[in-house]
Amino acid sequence: MTLLEAKNKWNVSYETLCIWLEIGLIPDVRMDNGKIIISGSKPFVPNNGSKITVENVRKYILRACMNFEYIDYRILCIEKRQFESILQQLEEANYVRKDVPTASYKSNRNFTITEIGEEKLKKKKLQLNSLGFALDFKYLKVNAEIGKE
Numbered sequence: 730m731t732l733l734e735a736k737n738k739w740n741v742s743y744e745t746l747c748i749w750l751e752i753g754l755i756p757d758v759r760m761d762n763g764k765i766i767i768s769g770s771k772p773f774v775p776n777n778g779s780k781i782t783v784e785n786v787r788k789y790i791l792r793a794c795m796n797f798e799y800i801d802y803r804i805l806c807i808e809k810r811q812f813e814s815i816l817q818q819l820e821e822a823n824y825v826r827k828d829v830p831t832a833s834y835k836s837n838r839n840f841t842i843t844e845i846g847e848e849k850l851k852k853k854k855l856q857l858n859s860l861g862f863a864l865d866f867k868y869l870k871v872n873a874e875i876g877k878e
Contacts, residue, residue: 730767739771756799756838773798781805786815787824791850794825794842801836809835816840824849 730738732746735755739746749755749772756769773793779785786805793800802812813834819825824846825837832839842850 732765732767735767735771752803754799754801754804756836770797770799772804773800774804781807783815786812787819788850790816790819790837791824791842791846793837794840795847795850799836799838819846 732743735741736743736746746755750758750765754772755767757767758769759766773789773796775781775785775789786807789805790800792798802809805812816825816834816837820827820840822845823843825840825842827839828841829839
């Protein structure tokens with residue numbers, strides 16, 4: 730799809746699209762005869778002031794999978810290993826499944842939410858084992874500044 734089609738489909742401004750393109754948050758972008766063509770999914774962007782906790786990252790990944798949106802560690806401003814650990818934990822709990830056996834854990838690309846994952850997300854009961862790390866950031870602001878409590 731073109732930038733205009735992405736703008737209308739995703740209900741975002743050209744400025745937002747350009748920022749997402751500039752920092753690499755939209756997968757599968759190419760140039761074709763001088764036009765930008767997007768074949769990737771809309772990136773999942775947390776709401777303004779959302780806390781970036783392990784529990785919320787789990788919810789964000791599940792929501793992104795459910796809504797066919799793209800999410801990775803850069804969007805959430807967390808370390809790659811943290812994102813990969815959380816996504817792997819969701820897979821082990823059967824909340825998501827790989828569509829491709831060789832899918833990488835660096836993003837939710839090639840992962841689909843399962844019925845169990847949808848049910849737990851709707852009930853807001855993601856009862857999983859704790860992970861052995863803490864996330865460094867408490868919340869993000871939409872203007873990409875990182876704030877702390």
